[in-house]
Amino acid sequence: MQFKKLSVALAACAAIAAQAQVSDDVVKIGVLNDLSGIYSDLSGQGSVTAARLAIEEMGGKVLGKPVELVFADHQNKPDVAANLARGWFDQGKVDMVTDFPTASTALAVMEIAKQKNRIVMPSSGLATAILGEKCNALTAQWTTNTYALAAGTARALVKEGKKSWYFITADYTFGHSLEKDATEVINADGGKVVGSSRHPFPGGDFSSFLLKAQASGADVIALANAGNDTVNAIKQANEYGITRKQVVAPLLTYISDVHSIGLEKAQGMYLSEAFYWDFDERSRAWSKKFFEKQKRMPTAAQAGVYSATLSYLKAVQAAGTDEAKAVMAQLRKMTIDDAVIRHGKLREDGALVHDMLLLQVKSPSESKVPWDYYKVKTVLKGADVYPAISPACQVAK
Amino acid sequence: MFDIPMQSLMAQLLVGLINGCFYAVLSMGLAIIFGLLNIINFAHGAQFMVAAFLAWIGFTQLPMLLGPEFKLNFWAMLVVAPLIVGALGVLLEKTLLKRLYHLDHLYGLLLTFGVALILEGVFRHFYGISGSSYDPPALLQGGVDLGFMFMPIYRGFVVVASLLICAVTWYLFEKTKLGALLRAGTENPKLLQAFGVNIPLMITLTYGFGVALAGIAGVLAAPIMQITPLMGANLLNIVFAVVVIGGLGSIMGAILTGLALGLLEGLTKVFYAEGSTVVVFVIMAVVLLMRPAGMFGKEK
Numbered sequence: 001m002q003f004k005k006l007s008v009a010l011a012a013c014a015a016i017a018a019q020a021q022v023s024d025d026v027v028k029i030g031v032l033n034d035l036s037g038i039y040s041d042l043s044g045q046g047s048v049t050a051a052r053l054a055i056e057e058m059g060g061k062v063l064g065k066p067v068e069l070v071f072a073d074h075q076n077k078p079d080v081a082a083n084l085a086r087g088w089f090d091q092g093k094v095d096m097v098t099d100f101p102t103a104s105t106a107l108a109v110m111e112i113a114k115q116k117n118r119i120v121m122p123s124s125g126l127a128t129a130i131l132g133e134k135c136n137a138l139t140a141q142w143t144t145n146t147y148a149l150a151a152g153t154a155r156a157l158v159k160e161g162k163k164s165w166y167f168i169t170a171d172y173t174f175g176h177s178l179e180k181d182a183t184e185v186i187n188a189d190g191g192k193v194v195g196s197s198r199h200p201f202p203g204g205d206f207s208s209f210l211l212k213a214q215a216s217g218a219d220v221i222a223l224a225n226a227g228n229d230t231v232n233a234i235k236q237a238n239e240y241g242i243t244r245k246q247v248v249a250p251l252l253t254y255i256s257d258v259h260s261i262g263l264e265k266a267q268g269m270y271l272s273e274a275f276y277w278d279f280d281e282r283s284r285a286w287s288k289k290f291f292e293k294q295k296r297m298p299t300a301a302q303a304g305v306y307s308a309t310l311s312y313l314k315a316v317q318a319a320g321t322d323e324a325k326a327v328m329a330q331l332r333k334m335t336i337d338d339a340v341i342r343h344g345k346l347r348e349d350g351a352l353v354h355d356m357l358l359l360q361v362k363s364p365s366e367s368k369v370p371w372d373y374y375k376v377k378t379v380l381k382g383a384d385v386y387p388a389i390s391p392a393c394q395v396a397k
Numbered sequence: 398m399f400d401i402p403m404q405s406l407m408a409q410l411l412v413g414l415i416n417g418c419f420y421a422v423l424s425m426g427l428a429i430i431f432g433l434l435n436i437i438n439f440a441h442g443a444q445f446m447v448a449a450f451l452a453w454i455g456f457t458q459l460p461m462l463l464g465p466e467f468k469l470n471f472w473a474m475l476v477v478a479p480l481i482v483g484a485l486g487v488l489l490e491k492t493l494l495k496r497l498y499h500l501d502h503l504y505g506l507l508l509t510f511g512v513a514l515i516l517e518g519v520f521r522h523f524y525g526i527s528g529s530s531y532d533p534p535a536l537l538q539g540g541v542d543l544g545f546m547f548m549p550i551y552r553g554f555v556v557v558a559s560l561l562i563c564a565v566t567w568y569l570f571e572k573t574k575l576g577a578l579l580r581a582g583t584e585n586p587k588l589l590q591a592f593g594v595n596i597p598l599m600i601t602l603t604y605g606f607g608v609a610l611a612g613i614a615g616v617l618a619a620p621i622m623q624i625t626p627l628m629g630a631n632l633l634n635i636v637f638a639v640v641v642i643g644g645l646g647s648i649m650g651a652i653l654t655g656l657a658l659g660l661l662e663g664l665t666k667v668f669y670a671e672g673s674t675v676v677v678f679v680i681m682a683v684v685l686l687m688r689p690a691g692m693f694g695k696e697k
Contacts, residue, residue: 038627041527171671200674204622204631207412208666208673211546215405228528231623235530239621241540241547260527260623 021321022065023095029055029309030088030097032081032109033124035073038202038227039101042254043124046302047071047099049293053286054309062313063320070094074105081105082112089116095322096121098142098308101301103127103174110139117324121312123304126252127177131349133392138324139350140331142311142341143304144274146174150182150224150251151385152272152356156377157220158191162247166218167196168209168233170225175201178224178251181387194218199225206233207240214242223250231260238265254299258361258373266373267363272385275300275340276357276374286339297371307340343382349393353382408546409663415552417659418559419614423632424639424651425566426610432646433583433603436494436505441636442629443513444482444608448615449624450520451478453531471534471616479612486608490601513630520626528625555617562613563652570648579603638681644694654692 031051033043048071055067070092074081081100088094089112096119100106106125113120114136122130123143130141154165165186169175175198183193195216197209203225210233213221221242223233230250237248250257253271277287277297286306290298298306311331316322319330336344336352344354359374367373423445430438455469455477469477489512497504532538533551540549570576579599582589586596615629622628639658643650658677665673684692 036521038526040521041525197670199670202631204628205412205416207415208409208663209670211405211408211412212667215402215408228526228623228625228627231527235623236621239540239549239551241549256525256527260529262530265530 021323022063022316023322024093026066026068026093027062027313027316027322028068028070028092028094028096029312030085030092030094031069031071031099031305032074032084032097032105033071033099034076034101035071037076039076039124041256042227042299043099043101043301043305046290046294046296046298047123047305049290050298050302050306051098051309053289053293054306054313057310058313058317062316063322067313074100074102076102076105078102078104078108082108085109085112089113089118095119095324096309096312098305098312099123099301100125103130103177106130106139107134110134110136114138119312119324119327121308123308124301127174128181128387128390129173129177131351131387131393132390133394135349135390135393135395137348137350137395138328140308140328140346140352141350142308142352143300144356145351145386146178146252147181147184147387148274148356148382148385149272150178151185151387152358152380153249153251153270154182154185154191154222155189155385156270156358157247157249158186158189162219163191164218165191165193165220165222166213166216167193167222167224168206168213169196169198170201170203170229171198172201174226175224179222182222182224182251199229201225201229203229204232206236209233210237210240210242214240214246218246220247220249223248224252225250226252227254227257231257234261234269235265254301255297255371255373256299259296259371263362263364263367263373266361269361270377271359271361272380273300273357273359273374274354275303276359276376277303278372278374279357279376282339303340307336307338310338311336311341345382347389348395349389350395351386351389353386355382356380356385404545406667409667410660411543411546411548411663413660413663413666414656415556415659416662417656418556419618419632419655420636420639420659421563421652421655422559422610422614422617423636424643424655425563425648426607426614427636427640428643428646428648428651429566429570429610430604430607431640432648433579434494434505434600435498435502435583436509436604437502438604438607439506439510439633440489440512440516441509441608441611442631442633443516444486444611444629445615445618445632446520446624446626446629447485447516448478448482448612449531449619449622449628450524451481451612452616452619453529453624456531457529471620475613475616478616479609482612482615483605483609487601487605490604494604495597495601517626517630524626526625526627528623528628531619531624533620551620555621558617559614562610566610567648567652635677638677640691642677642681642684642691644691647691647693647695650691650693 034040072084098121100122101124103125106122110120120139121142126145167179169179258266315327315330319326332346342355358378452474455474460468537551540547590596639654643654665676
């Protein structure tokens with residue numbers, strides 16, 4: 001009897017101790033993204049839905065404490081993002097922030113999170129700068145990055161004999177990063193870059209750049225831009241009859257972009273993605289749940305928010321605390337394997353190295369159901385497409 | 398010459414001319430509205446966008462909702478969409494804008510800016526931001542090889558149609574009796590009213606006409622640009638610069654400056670692409686320093 005009482009008391013103490021490990025008695029996740037601007041279709045409300053699905057999957061609780069979700073519009077401005085995040089960390093009890101469709105906003109929030117000992121998991125902030133000199137131990141760039149995207153597409157095309165490349169690049173950090181990363185891969189694989197044009201962001205009319213690219217006679221016209229710029233460039237390349245002789249290769253394409261372009265114009269294009277809803281049973285099952293709520297199939301960015309949230313919560317559970325360093329240590333120990341990310345390992349520099357997909361856009365006749373847009377050409381092993389750890393990243397040393 | 402082949406230069410000039418046509422039609426609408434109503438119509442871009450969406454809705458959404466016999470093709474929409482957008486403009490003028498004429502320009506600007514934000518917000522809510530594609534009509538698909546470039550037939554059509562619209566509008570306002578009345582109405586409305594001319598009606602219809610011009614440009618743009626809620630906002634900056642350079646209120650100024658700046662922008666893209674968005678504003682600054690009323694504007 002005495003022993004039983006003692007053990008109950010001990011168990012109670014242990015439970016209290018475990019609970020005390022969760023700060024403020026709540027695990028709070030923030031989705032910070034573009035809810036109204038040019039990236040609101042590829043992340044936006046869909047990312048919030050994705051995070052909710054992850055929280056539901058955990059039963060809304062972790063370590064016996066409730067999991068809460070907050071979200072806000074960072075308007076693609078680093079200063080707005082920084083102010084929102086500071087408020088969330090100081091008064092809002094937020095433990096982890098994810099999404100960031102504009103990489104500059106992620107970079108701004110990373111600095112603050114480091115000071116406040118909180119975690120940042122960019123799902124759609126893809127610039128490699130996040131892993132370079134700006135890297136820190138509390139950041140995990142979850143879905144992918146510009147290097148892995150460029151490497152997947154560029155390598156496949158160079159191997160097919162498309163050796164000469166012309167870049168049409170959005171004239172800001174992200175575009176430059178994409179062009180630089182792709183050029184590295186092209187040169188390494190024996191191709192060469194014959195020219196490039198930098199267009200103002202956002203672009204609208206690409207006629208001039210396309211005509212220059214056409215005149216260059218390059219095998220491939222690579223688009224180092226995103227969203228509506230990519231969509232307009234592809235549309236106009238069709239208009240000028242460029243796609244008949246040259247390959248147009250968008251280096252970052254979300255399924256929402258292909259949805260807007262339409263298969264008629266996008267067919268045959270190669271692209272790399274971290275996630276495609278129709279990849280296998282698990283991805284289809286999860287995407288179906290997402291579709292029921294959002295009436296669209298998830299983009300890789302949105303799927304990444306789900307995976308980041310789920311992995312974070314699992315790591316909190318396993319670590320027995322929401323203390324940032326302990327959770328990050330736990331995340332690095334885990335193999336990430338869910339409906340979205342396969343064979344994922346979180347590296348010291350914050351890159352989640354995992355399998356990527358090389359996809360080709362189907363023709364209208366090959367597409368059987370709505371959102372049936374891609375053929376999966378190859379599963380690219382993470383080790384083959386992710387860059388080596390940057391020497392500039394001090395954490396990794 | 399700067400290592401640019403002649404062929405490429407010709408192609409870029411042609412592309413510049415095509416863009417210039419859009420600038421001309423849009424800025425002409427703005428110039429008319431400013432010239433006769435003294436309203437700086439910030440909703441012009443949104444009205445342009447609404448017409449593009451109407452073209453797309455008539456072609457793809459209407460048949461899905463009401464059955465295939467309700468499909469409205471490009472040609473029908475080239476007439477219907479500007480009429481609808483123009484009618485919405487008339488409604489706006491009748492209910493809100495007319496209350497502002499006795500106030501400073503700024504109020505009209507703020508009101509139309511608000512209307513633009515609302516229109517953009519509504520379309521974003523229903524159709525998202527990535528936009529939709531719209532193909533040119535079957536008759537105008539494909540292209541011709543001009544030797545120095547592959548010219549999409551549709552773009553050629555846009556040039557012809559725009560120049561025609563500009564010519565007709567200019568004739569209407571500068572050479573007909575109606576045009577003379579309109580211009581007299583802005584100079585001395587009280588005197589004209591004493592002669593029995595219905596000035597408020599004239600102003601309403603003029604605003605409707607200016608907005609309908611944005612509507613025509615919108616339908617013409619639909620097969621070229623991705624149809625998104627922001628398509629007008631992106632273009633409006635340049636169009637405003639065109640109107641300022643041409644001289645606020647001058648129709649001929651708007652047409653000629655629109656075309657010229659399109660060409661200039663095309664040339665900048667050949668020699669220094671990074672400067673192509675800035676060049677228009679540099680010209681604007683220079684013109685404003687030398688001729689504050691614009692190239693063709695009259696000092697008031």
